[in-house]
Amino acid sequence: MVTLPAASHDRWNRRMPTTPVIEVDSLNVVYGDFHAVQDLSFHVRRGELYALLGTNGAGKTSTLETVEGHRKATSGTVRVFGHDPADRAAVRPRMGIMLQDSGFTPDLTVAESVRLVGSLTRRTDEVGRVLDVVDLTRKADTRVSQLSGGEKRRLDFATAVYGTPELVFLDEPTTGLDIQSRDDLWSTVDRMREGGTTVVLTTHYLEEAQQHADRIGLMHRGRFHREGTVAELTRTLPSVIRFGLAAPAPTPPAATREEDGRYLVETFELQRSLSALLRWAEDHRLELRDLEAGPTRLDDVFRAIGS
Ligand SMILES: Nc1ncnc2c1ncn2[C@@H]1O[C@H](COP(=O)(O)OP(=O)(O)OP(=O)(O)O)[C@@H](O)[C@H]1O
Known part of the structure; x- marks a missing residue:
């Protein structure tokens, strides 16, 4: 049986300053007559790893898309680095988003795709460094269409790594990765966090959330069922x-x-x-x-x- 990482709560309390990177207050997302996100409020502090988890259809994607600036809130306020996330010029260069599928052009090579991430995000980095971090150096000249599922996932991860942004969204980051690649991904995330990067994670691998998250927001039917550290969630x-x-x-x-x-x-x-x-x-x-x-x-x- 898994032993709870007792360090998690303490680590968060000891090390995390209180500056919020993400502030969500009374967020509502309504599709037609369906109320997908209902009065949701949460803050993510600088350097924190916050896992947004939940049942299917709970409203996680709707919430994250709003925070990422891809969707407009029906009501409520969302602030990222103190800005409206729709203010892309202010927010996008500071955040990296690893989607479930980044939709890279199949005909581009891996190196060209990584370079494209740089020009789209306007962050600066060395393509060679990023390829090395996501372990795709040997595939630099391979076309995206010829990558395996796990290699594609590591290329998706490059979007979060490029330029070591201050805020990273990881949407199901380890789906399709073998154990070694999972460990490598988490080592990279840990290193980024040591440098102060804030991470928002969604995953259905609860053990990963339990192991890596400082705090968890557990959604069900558009609201938080529970929110807190792993210890707080499991203690009751x-x-x-x-x-x-x-x-x-x-x-x-x-x-x-x-x-x-x-x-x-x-x-x-x-x-x-x-x-x-x-x-x-x-x-x-x-x-x-x-x-x-x-x-x-x-x-x-x-x-x-x-x-
Ligand atoms: N564009 C849309 N129009 C209508 N309903 C939508 C739309 N997008 C999402 N929904 C509904 O809103 C609810 C929340 O969806 P959302 O994708 O945010 O949930 P989720 O927590 O990410 O779910 P999952 O874990 O299954 O991916 C679901 O019931 C979904 O059917």
Whole structure:
């Protein structure tokens, strides 16, 4: 079971100054008679990694498109570096956006595509440096149409890396990447953050959000279901102990049987419940098979939505 990165909250409290890079206040996005984003407010501070997560159709894309300046708010205010994001000249050179598909022209080479990022964003960088960071140096002269899915994703990442912008949006950044490429991407993001870059992340890989985010906004049906640090989001749910028993065995105390025949103990006192269970197993000379014990994971917070 995953152990919570206890450092996350502390790290954020210790190191993050309070200057907001993104300020969203009472944002509403309405499509026809459908209210997709409802009175949403959140701030992202300089240097913070903020993960906007949520159920399908929760309104994440609508929110991000508004913050990125691609969509107009129906009402409410959005400020990026203190500017209206529609003021592209003021905002765009300072932010890098890694979309789910950047839509690079298939006939351009990788190097030409990266160069194009520079001229479109008006940020300065060395094409060679960017290719090196996203590990595409060997593919510099390859056409975009000939890249593998993972290589295309790394080229998408170049849009966020080019010129090391102050603010980076990563939309499902690691989808389609192998483990090595994922680790490399996160190392690059970590290095950018050490230099002060602010990151807004959306992902369906909750473990990545749990591991890397300072704070999480968890959306459901246009609103925040919860918002806070990973620890704050998971603290309100009990920790869990799961194990199996060789039949026949007496029912262990405080445990419920799950559909797969394993037992589940939910507790707000993990250490005490675990030692009670171990004593019980010892007394009955029973083996607790595939014993797992740990705090609530972000997955469990998601599963609790609507329940
Ligand atoms: N242009 C549009 N016209 C009408 N409805 C829209 C439009 N764009 C989005 N919606 C609706 O608004 C809601 C929020 O959509 P949005 O794409 O922002 O959600 P999301 O959280 O990004 O979802 P997912 O995780 O499924 O990508 C959905 O119910 C969607 O069908």
